[in-house]
Amino acid sequence: MFCAGFFQVGENAFSFAIWFNEPDTHNPTTVVWMASRDQPVNGKLSKLSLLNSGNIVLVDAGQITTWSSNTASHAPVKLHLQDDGNLVLDDPQGTILWQSFDFPTDTLLPGQPLTRFTQLVSSRSFTNHSSGFYKLLFDDNNVLSLIYDYDGPAVSSTYWPPPWLLSWQAGRFNYNSSRVAVFNSLGSFISSDKYAFSTYDHGTVMPRRLTLDSDGNVRMYTRNEVSRKWYVSWQFIFDTCSIHGICGVNSTCSFDPRRGRRCSCLPGYRMKNRNDWSYGCEPLFDLTCGGTESTFLEIQGIELYGYDHNFRKNSTYMNCLNLCLQDCNCKGFQYRYAEGQGFSCYTKLQLRNGKSSPRFTGTISLRLPKGNNFTKMESVRADDHVCLVQLRKSYVTKPENRYVKFFLWFATAVGALELICLSMVWGFLMRTRQKSSADQQGYHVAAFGIRKYSYSELKKATKGFSEEIGRGAGGVVYKGILSDERHAAIKRLNWAKQGEGEFLAEASLIGRLNHMNLIEMWGYCAEGKHRLLVYEYMEKGSLAENLSSNTLDWSKRFNIALGTARVLAYLHEECLEWILHCDIKPQNILLDANYQPKVADFGLSKLQNRNNLNNSSFSMIRGTRGYMAPEWVLNLAITSKVDVYSYGIVVLEMITGKSPTTGVQNIDGEESYNGRVVAWVREKKSGRSWLQHIIDPALQTNYNESKMELLAKVALDCVEEDKDIRPTMSQVVEMLQSVP
Template sequence: MFLLLFILLSAVSVVADDISPGSTLYASNPEQSWNSPNNSFSLSFIQESENTYFAAIIYNGNPIWKAGGDPGGAVDSSAALRFLPDGNLQLVAGSTGSLVWQSGTSGLGITSASLEDSGNFVLKNGSFPIWTTFDNPTDTILPGQNFTVDHVLRCGLYSFRLLRSGVALQWNDSIVYYTSSGINTTGSLNLTSPSLGMQPVGIFSLYDPLLLTPVIMARDIDYGEVIDNTLRFVKLDCDGNMRIYSSAMSSGRGSKVVTWTAVSDQCQVFGYCGRFGVCRYDEFNVNPTCSCPSENFDPIDPRDARKGCKRKVEIQGCQTTMLSLNNALFLTFQPEISSDLFTANIRACPSLCLADTSCVASTSLADGTGVCYMKRSAFISGYQSPTFTSTSYVKVCEPAMPNPPFSSSRSDKKSEALKIAVVVLGCSLALVILVVGFLWLYRRSKPKYESLLPHYSVSDYASGVPVQFSYKELQRETKGFKEKLGEGGFGCVYKGTLSNKMAVAVKQLEGIGQGEKQFRMEVATISSTHHLNLVRLIGFCSEGRHRLLVYEFMKNGSLDSFLFTSKDKNVLNWAHRYSIALGTARGIMYLHEECRDCILHCDIKPENILLDENYNARISDFGLAKLLNLNDHKHRSLITVRGTRGYLAPEWAANLPITSKADVYSYGMVLLEIVSGKRNFEVSPATNHKKFTLWAYEEFEKGNIEGVLDKQLIESDIDMVQAMRVIKVSFWCIQERPSFRPTMGKVVQMLEGIADIHKPPPPVALVEGSAPASSVYSSQMSAISSLASE
């Protein structure tokens, strides 16, 4: 009797969660919703802007499915979502009654609908599902949701779909600008029936019936952290980037944190700035800025620079010329046909395009290869950065106008005249004030040479120059340099708070011998670097003898505070360590291989690897070697720099030429420390009184990988395949001969599992006195040659 009553009550509960045909949701009543049994998910209308609504499934204020997609499902406040008696789900515009979207399920015997605790909305015939949102995704993949070749995510002009070789992000279903065959696989995939799945812990995996194990496409940085009421989901945003988000109920409604990004450089997303739009980073914004190539163009929408540009005068029937864009390229992702590729010098490249009626634009790489790309498509997507060596050209009607600094349009003549008058008057007034102020200061005190150093305007150096602070400002904002964050070979670092409440780290540089203008030019070069794994340079001070750099503040401090602290403090799990190792490698690779001039760090160590609030690795002090005389820097590194002796490559002591391979050596030492939690130069009974790096290689030779790993790590959380890969890479990086060490680009490929890793030879110190170094390496030369050549 009791069992029968329990079954009846359960049945009533199930029915209570079901939604009956004839039910309707109204955009004018946002409080009305259809909820999941645990109330984590709800289906209701959500307002995204003024009079723009979407019927969406929502978790913690975040839409994870939209009826009709974005922007196709956008409606006004008079719209309604109707579950019709015939089983069809319809989104209609209330003011006109027009159909915006429908499930197309009429006549299929649907008797009810329900929103499950997984976030899946189901239309059912009895208990059998007929139509689900999991099978009809819009822009998001949830844990437990299978994504197959029949599915596609869309947001605006961007889409995400599966290929037999992996996954692809596309613009306008034509340009593939991002592909991935998986992090943990080597070689190319050839899948028969690929499908994607998202796990609750934040792993985004690719499956195939023929694969024995899933290929991990992405792993979010908070992987392994069990947080109650936290949803991790993959989302294709309308800016063309795919991200993994974590949203916790406890962090506030609508909050979400990015824990993985497909395209690390947003300007690399094709069409981000629209047709003829140029994507750039400026000194005031972390996010990219869109602008038109020159005054030959007008923005399509002055209120939204991302919608692109149009020519003021179309080129048909006019006298054409080529507009030059320095340090710019036009994105090319599709395989080029032979007629679109030329070998031509920088002068011939625009001439070839000008003579070709089908050519719209061209790009000369100017990197020594002589490659010239001809762009024949009407849609041109541009990227401009001071780090590029390339020059691009756009065909326009004569005359070619100057390139405005991030301006999108010109005002009428009357407005321009008024602006000119205001500028002239303002400059005159400023000049008078400046002269009077100078004379007053001169009479008040004896002028010193340092106080007469010239101050140069922003126009005196390249775009991308950070904000200039006065020494008094930084004194005030650091409270007299009171709170010291750390101390290194280049000076002390203090915490400060700017007037806009932004927390910063202020480094007082020591031993900087350049003149003021040279220092400012070098700072401009450093500030032109933009990468997810580099600490952003916000500003500087160059006043008299004072040289200071202002960086963004990293909440979690430096890596050494996590690796070498007592056991009662926070311990980095394996997922965080692997992410930090990979992020650091990507940051150094950018400095070495992707900047216009190779930037050597010269001081890679855990103290210079900072962690943001999500434990992303952010390299600091990059480019400081550019601010120092190289010979002086050698002297400082060997004599006075504290805490870095164990990271110096052998060529420093041997007085050999210093190349990027010196950074590779330092990174290898850091990599071993990330794995082991021990200083690389540590000697203790646990290491048989040998230097840790030598002892670790002996354990590696014996196959005792567990002995090398940090004892504070939880064994079940360690990915042993990754651990073996990281340890092998570390031993390759710390080879004594620079030519044996891989490039940082190769290091990234090996860490990601894209490139094979041969067995590394032992450090020379292991065999000193027992055999000549050359004989030890002779059996390894084929592997070394293939590694060093890439």
């Protein structure tokens, strides 16, 4: 499963590393350990050696030792890579002298403990593997913590667990000095301070890794062996703007499901390095110390955490202002109301850890020079600016003998002439042969790793599009058997307005999405006016079919609701692209052989309406009567909460067995739709034993009452008329996982 060797980290720059032996060349190499990550070696004459003395050394260009295991042994030793990813140096008695598991970089593997003596340090960025600014370690209170460390003690802070909570308030236990955390291949993580979790896909042995990413968040990744892709199965922090330093100094962070995380410079400041937000923003002004030369710009909805110079309880706004003016180093002040403390004043020496927080009961006042016109923030999507600096290593050669140099050039010229002759003969022979089998099939792999099919191939696979298995506004789905004998679902799209290049760019987005509860796309066809997508085939059909045939017990229904919530949270909050489904209904939730849900038709709103969410046809394309949120009818702004509403209706349908498209009987006996389904459940909820009155008769009394009651309450929260009251899908996941 693993490889060890030299991994290229820049131009002529290499590090000795361990990585997953992934056969799919379209995936980037997943590095799990690296020696001397901050001092890569040259691409020439560098080597890793196991010496007779029992020491491992990494030598740069045959001259300088940049890394060593610092071991010694009089007995014979061997260095071997185990199948759990651990590189081990031991002797014939099995005594371990050194192992990579004791020196992690930014990743833990199953069975690899994090202890009091080790820590994870993030990479600088996705492309720069040198040490970054974030650390995962056990602090002095025995609590597993995340620390932002930009410049040593000057700029260092704990941001997880939330620093304003005591250990016991955060659910941690600090009276245990063992300090160890570990996880297994099933997806269970446990720490000695009582922090524990199980991944979304817990229970199956799969390749997994726990990585402290360059953005300061710790994520558990699981590898889908079929698609050969990694997906996030858990993360420590869901509010990524709470991570300290995420946008640097003099800035603020905001998260929007539509646009992702965005960093903005505070008024009067500009981005310091256009390639890297960690540098933050720099002032556009010079501020003198005199109080008469300063003014204050008051901003609401923004909170700056930490770096307070003065703190005053029961302070007036003017007292706070004057307190800042008296300090030449004061950059501004935060003025807020706190329960039991009244209005409090915090003067700031640094403007860090800014976060957009509409619920923040206070203001931030920036100190600016008089006569300025700074009122706006420079806002840039955080993912648009990442550190892409390439490392370079120079190599100095020794003086060469001119005779040796001449013979080297002569030999090279003769060899090149021979190659040219051989290639000409080979080309002549190949032109006399028939085309390769790959050419005969018209097969090629797109840049994003999914297959391109011809229209004739898919027409043959579906027997002329004869067996229809589904239909929606976007197109018709047919069952097919591909040339490699795989059963597939082939969606024939109703529209062909996009050019092939634009269609492929959008299809590549869907191909890159990875989640165990998303239907997997295998390929596409873009030929003439034809646009088709090829998906995996689901043996158990749709949720709608299974509900009508009464094949689902309560546990299957609960797991389907949980799996669907997880994948919607992924689409809304974890993708680099903002994707709304806009047509969540039982017909678009498919079930595999184990009744695990897989959401279909995701991303087609992206294909059809990219950057055009206000299109008047959007609701007609993506909505389905009975499951549509009120925003569509009232012509309100479309956000991720439309999917939350549709999800709530689907869950109510799973609980009651009553479809909003066919109606239910309310208390007065009249048939009603959609909103009346919700009202009918709410009417029952006001009485005693209300769950018994709404539960699907097919379940009878064979269900877990606490879990089904929680599911019903969550569904009712999701179908609130006011979209701002509805929870996010990540909050839904947390609520459903709150019961054992």
